[in-house]
Amino acid sequence: MQNDRLIIAGREFTSRLFVGTGKYKDFVETKKAIEASGADVVTVAVRRVNITDRSKENLLDYLDPKKYTILPNTAGCYNVEDALRYSRLARAAGVSDLIKLEVLGDERTLFPDTAGLIEAAKILVKEGFIVLPYTNDDPIVAQKLVDIGCPAVMPLAAPIGSGLGIRNPYNLKIIMEMIKVPIIVDAGVGTASDAALAMELGADAVLMNTAIAGAQDPIAMAEAMKYAVYAGRLAYKAGRIPRKLYATASSPIEGML
Amino acid sequence: MVEAIQIQVNGEQRGCHAGATVGDLLRELAIKTERVAVELNLEILDRKDFDHRSLKPGDRVEILSFIGGGAPVEVQGKGEDSVHAE
Numbered sequence: 001m002q003n004d005r006l007i008i009a010g011r012e013f014t015s016r017l018f019v020g021t022g023k024y025k026d027f028v029e030t031k032k033a034i035e036a037s038g039a040d041v042v043t044v045a046v047r048r049v050n051i052t053d054r055s056k057e058n059l060l061d062y063l064d065p066k067k068y069t070i071l072p073n074t075a076g077c078y079n080v081e082d083a084l085r086y087s088r089l090a091r092a093a094g095v096s097d098l099i100k101l102e103v104l105g106d107e108r109t110l111f112p113d114t115a116g117l118i119e120a121a122k123i124l125v126k127e128g129f130i131v132l133p134y135t136n137d138d139p140i141v142a143q144k145l146v147d148i149g150c151p152a153v154m155p156l157a158a159p160i161g162s163g164l165g166i167r168n169p170y171n172l173k174i175i176m177e178m179i180k181v182p183i184i185v186d187a188g189v190g191t192a193s194d195a196a197l198a199m200e201l202g203a204d205a206v207l208m209n210t211a212i213a214g215a216q217d218p219i220a221m222a223e224a225m226k227y228a229v230y231a232g233r234l235a236y237k238a239g240r241i242p243r244k245l246y247a248t249a250s251s252p253i254e255g256m257l
Numbered sequence: 258m259v260e261a262i263q264i265q266v267n268g269e270q271r272g273c274h275a276g277a278t279v280g281d282l283l284r285e286l287a288i289k290t291e292r293v294a295v296e297l298n299l300e301i302l303d304r305k306d307f308d309h310r311s312l313k314p315g316d317r318v319e320i321l322s323f324i325g326g327g328a329p330v331e332v333q334g335k336g337e338d339s340v341h342a343e
Binding site: 058 | 304320321324
């Protein structure tokens with residue numbers, strides 16, 4: 001696994017766990033959890049600066065952009081126009097051309113509006129963005145996003161923050177077989193086994209936020225996720241045995257009394 | 258006396274000196290220019306133009322930066338009933 005690097009748009013990553021930075025108690029906890037997760041890529045949102053209370057600290061004072069790849073997202077955008085506006089603001093705020101593109105369809109499920117997603121992705125790719133789209137577990141939409149020029153696709157495992165785990169392993173498996181760019185399973189992971197399962201299915205990486213930030217002990221869960229993603233990747237590379245309905249003895253019969 | 262004008266910053270009314278630039282506004286608010294994005298009347302400004310763009314009465318300025326996120330903050334707290342489906 002020494003040379004098992006994840007490469008997206010020419011950028012190399014050691015860790016296959018991407019983490020969000022929302023919902024933590026404070027920046028110190030955020031920093032500790034991210035360190036424990038071993039992640040290289042961290043997602044951030046773009047919001048108004050608090051101009052009335054300037055004592056509020058900045059997240060990037062705690063996350064060194066030289067150490068981490070900062071991946072801004074368009075979380076909270078429910079239409080193409082807003083997603084484009086936030087993407088452009090993220091680029092202007094100045095870390096890179098990377099954008100985790102979210103165009104949400106509905107507040108209750110936070111499921112992606114895939115028509116809007118495709119439309120926004122087309123425009124952003126033309127503008128030179130490196131678009132990582134948060135999408136449904138729909139192989140056809142995933143292929144369309146690749147055709148547009150997205151260098152990776154991020155299908156959901158379950159609704160954002162739901163912790164339901166991998167709801168549709170078969171669709172994810174089809175996406176992984178069909179799509180020739182890295183697949184990052186994004187959203188819905190609840191615990192370590194979910195992350196391991198995503199990797200065992202053949203995901204190139206897993207992105208999560210709530211599963212870590214919302215755990216009783218976020219720092220311990222971050223570490224658990226690090227090992228889960230690593231173990232899942234190892235198991236995938238190792239190649240699991242086929243499932244069989246009946247037993248196959250592990251010990252030889254020969255030599256028995 | 259420098260003439261004062263009214264502008265809107267991040268949705269709030271605010272006075273500033275006539276002839277002040279976006280850069281002046283950021284300094285007055287003690288906001289470091291690195292890692293913020295500024296939108297002036299919906300136009301996203303290049304950081305190197307902050308000191309060249311002067312503010313006019315009624316201008317709408319948005320100053321944004323990166324915050325913790327991964328899940329949309331606005332909808333947190335909704336739909337958190339536990340699931341009994343399984």
